[in-house]
Amino acid sequence: MNFQEYCNTVDEGQKVVVEEAVVLTYANSTNQEFSIPPEAIRLFLIFILDEYNAVYEKWEATPTRKAMFFQYEEKSYREIYKSVNKNDLGIIHSAGGSQTSSLTKLISKIISFLAGLDYVPPEENTYLTKDNIGTALSNWNNFFKLEENNLVSRRKYSSIQSRFHGWMLQKGLSERTAYSYSATGIKFSDKYVGEIGIGESSLYELSSEGVINALNLLKSVPGWQEADIAGNSMYSAACKKLAEYFSSNESKNIVLSKPFLLLAGLSGTGKTRFVREQAKASGQLNETYCLTSVRPDWHEPSDILGYISRLSSHGQAEYITTDVLQFIAKAWRGIADKGLTIEVQDCHRQGKRLVVTGDSTVLNDVLPYWLCLDEMNLAPVEQYFADYLSVLETREWLWEEDTFIYFSDALLKPATINAVADTGKLRADLGFESSGYDELWQLICGYGLAIPFNLMVAGTVNMDETTHGFSRKVIDRALSVDFGAFFPNSYDDFLSDPPAIEHKTLSYPIWSNARNSVVLLDATADVKGIKSIAFLTAVNTVLKNTPFELAFRALNELLLAVISSQPQDELTLKAVWDDFMMCKVLPRIEGDSDKLATATGENVLAELNKVLAEQLSPIWNADKDSDQANQRPDLYREQSGAENALETDKVLRIACRSKGKLEWMTQRLDSATFTSFWP
Template sequence: MSLPQELSTIFRIKQRSYKMVLILSLLEEYQTTHLQTFLLDSIAARFLSYFQSSLEEGKKVDSPPSGVASSWAEFSLSQTKSLLYTPIKALSSILEESNGGQAISFKPAVWDKLDEATINELEQYARTELDNYNNNLASPISLKSSLAQIMNSYIGAKSQPFSNHPLGQLLRHTLPNNLKKLSFIDENYKVQGSIGQGNWANIPWLAILDKRITDTTQHGEYVVYLFAEDMSSVYLTLLQGVTAPLKDKGRREGYQYLEQKVREMRELLPLENMQKDENIHLTASGLGRDYQVSTVAYIRYDRNHIPDDEQLIADLENMMANYKQYADSAAFNERDGVSTPVNTESVSKQIEQIKAFIIQKGFHYPGSLIENLYLSFKTKPFVILAGVSGTGKTKLVKLFAEALGANTGNKQFSLIPVRPDWSDPSDLLGYKDLSGAYRPGQLAEVLVEASKPENQHKPYFICLDEMNLARVEHYFSDLLSIIETQEWQDDRIVTSPLIQKEALRPEDQSIYGGLSLPDNVYLIGTVNMDETTHPFSKKVLDRANTIEFNYIHLGQYPDMMNPRNAIEISHIDNSFLRSDYLQLVDAYSEHRDLVHRTTEKLVKINGILEEIHSHVGFRIRDAVCFYMIYNERFQLMSEDAAFDLQLLQKILPRVQGSSATVKRVLLQLMQGALGKTLKVNELMEDASELYTTWSANEPTETVKHPQTARKIAFMLRRLEEDGFTSYWLS
């Protein structure tokens, strides 16, 4: 396929058939009108017409979203326009909206490449992908046959090589993809299967998880097919994750917790036509007891008596209805009506809401910055905003927080100016005076407020203004270390204590004793890099995403950007920002391919960075993978655009020096950013052609990682003109 790269992979993540039909609708509208901007009403009409006419012709197509309409015949144009929001956002790398969201077009850079031949090839690409998708709908894989295949062949397969085994493909990819096509399993659910991690599991499984309450089988509640170790039967179960509760509480208290939750859920849910007992027998080992204790309800299918597909699907739909009822109640439990769904559509809508709120306040930030800030928070609760003075770093933090309902009035936003004389953590956390009384610092007071049970679902933002006026490693070292102790406990992320209880007076222990960094607190440091400030160590850089503010366009005026309608503030639940993964193993099974692609890129980069002893370790590998996973999950940017930002924020800040080796490393990194081979030996003598091309304006050529390329060009210029370069000196 000779399509430009930004077009050749747009259907890699299918998201049902909506993206393919949207692209075809846009191309049909262009061929009819020859205009380059299309009214959303016209595109929605074409989109809806495709599904309605296909059904009239007896073709198998996607059903409309569950809960909206029972068939496309009942679907309205206004409902279609709302539906289009998701595929438009998923294709935001090539599409843009205008006229307040009432018009849509390809981005100018894409139009430049859409000659007649490219349009025809793009249309053929979309039709081929759509036909393949619909063919799978018309003849889906049999659930009965799949379950039977696993039970009949799994024991024999365990004596065969584990890697790339067909049963792994069946459980990890084929079955999850087919279950996602069922009308009652939409994008709010994560579907994953496993035959083990590197070695054959005794009990393979296939799980369906509501993203509002869990994203891992280690904790929370989910629906799962569990295969008995002897493959005599498979159980469709409503189950609780046992790994985290038993690890955090110990086996005795963990069992008590799981048993209590089982009783509560059985009282809450109808659970009709299911077994509600402990007679689930998977294995003779201790793991079997874990499953017995954690199972809420189940249906057993014996290997020689598996019902037909119609009954299996009906059972699954019944189980999912109960699960949805529980998830709906859990999402609103004791939270004043604040819902907590974290899925592609809700994240995209919330980010657009944040952008609109910021514009309404008369401020404008470059494209994808809010998405980048969100993904950085989601990856790790510590972000650094760097750049020249007056670019709006502190204001961005304040506006982002206010758009989520966090402000100084409700104490969810705190601005802490850093003083040059700070030399230890006491300036933030507090100290004991001569009488032994504890005098809390500003940060400790926020942590106390955020840790209160009634506030644990609210996000709290702490902005350390001009963070590097003092040496960060001196006053912030305790926080940097504590961030690395995060672990799951009772469905929350907890850390080791910042303040030891034993060191305090009894009257202070109840408030400050054992105070830790809760999972609803987000730390943001703003920094100006000049001769008055201190540089950052790799210990700091490893633990943060560093977002730079150095490219300034002054020709922006408030009256150009203010929206017509007032934007309401959303009091968002902390699950919107909180990390879902703490270790790569939590996300590996579902995102294996993306993790491998990302790691392979980092391995090549590490080979370059080793020359100057700046190569990265597992902490950065995992953080970059998490960032890429969240981006793919919420479909905020293209994969190349997201990795571009990670190169800029996690790799380049580590590079500095004055030697020829540093220059060679920058040139080698530039080759990867441009996606083409450079004459490195010649450029070692004079690299001016690179940084002349990569000025503050976009170059004419299209490259793989443009922001990284621009930054490297500036760093090369500093090296040649000043004899020294650093990420911070542009």
């Protein structure tokens, strides 16, 4: 019997849904659902054991408590949950304060299940005794199968080593040198990392700065130093080259959490040029860039994806393509040309789909294809872009160690393709006429033309009397970027060459669902996403029962942002949260004072200001030059400098973005009695 089955046999009204290794969903007495990672509960139980006497004293000081510690009473148990550190276990602190009864029921079930005891209501026994907790923790891994950090790291070694090897070949190093550095050199140094106390088992687990620090420590280890001298500094050279690789790779390329961006801002700030420069970074601008000007008369998907016409000279059905559809087909050819396997698979309950499979190392060679929809909101986006928005949510990445599977629903349905009289003409119009694409074209005819994983769509947006606004359906499916806040213009830098600040290169997502993602384990500042879940829970508490309340999609995308950024320290983690507020939460908020009222009658903006001031501390108040130590890093820009400069030399420190935007929205509400995210 697993834990899900155990909960199903306990007939006392609480719904529990187990989603292994990421979240547990549990309901309160009104069937309102909440989520919590199993790891948070495990850490809470460890806390109880470590601080048992202190926790017991807090419980004992509550006048309404029951006779025994393991018997539930709301106020006394609320004190237990309040005793945990908010920074380490904020989600327990928050849920235990507001959903004391339902959280206690869930924890009681977990302990009784893992300790092999018959479940009884918490009022009789919560099982919070040292013996029961100790037994439950000793059996934890057997039932929840949570993986440890070092296991995931070992899985990644071969992939990182392969990419490091390929990068050196591109830099002009010989095959012999590239192999000696990536394999022999790093492997030899890894034998000594345990002696220098860096807390990791391989140099491949470190950042560029971490490798340099490790190298300095290795120089004091006699065995390593002697071997390095005897080998003409081969091992130190390998470490330096690995640091250079990490620096160039990590500081320049940003894997986004969504492949659809809304770039909003004043006219003339460089939004369209920004998209062009992103495509130009690939070195194949003509191949990977398409600019399409949106027309005000676009009102249906055929305006962007094409349609069947029977107005040909023969009266036969002919598909009229568009430059957008042709560019989507070009992105598919970009995938096929890199040798990735494109085939049909039965994708579980979703039926047969056209899927792409391959090794993670090949993704470095698959370029992003940038489609720029200029002046995107001159026409109603919800109308002409409806099909794309719907199919966008069907994209799915599945990972098994370093091998991936990608698929999505079709934009151009097979029934539509087969309704065309001359599929040969359609094939030529879409660029698949070469015999090398015979098999791919047959698969497309049978299963449709889906969204390719390397397609990036960026819509440039101006908000004025000639344009349309965005519904939450559009905002929820995009990364809304206030261009002036993320990429501000500086007149002082207009003539500087090279510019003092450079934009990082953006790339397509390679994850679609954070559930069961072992990649979360690598985010050192937020292992398993526990802190991020607590952060979003606090934010959503303010938004409850308002039109702006967040759902599971928001949680998934916040965790995807953590996965994409891999924050290694608290300031970077909070920078991820700050940008998430700017891209996904604040763009949803608009209206007058009545619409912006919370369930308690307070103003949403004022309440968010209170929550974020706590959750985003210390970056919330680090808006002065004198407090640069607590300023957050800019995840999308960096200081320009030498090509082989360390990442820490290039980090650009900035003030908290969401704080400034909240202040602007509040001032607008006060002066105009209406506010929105958009300028």
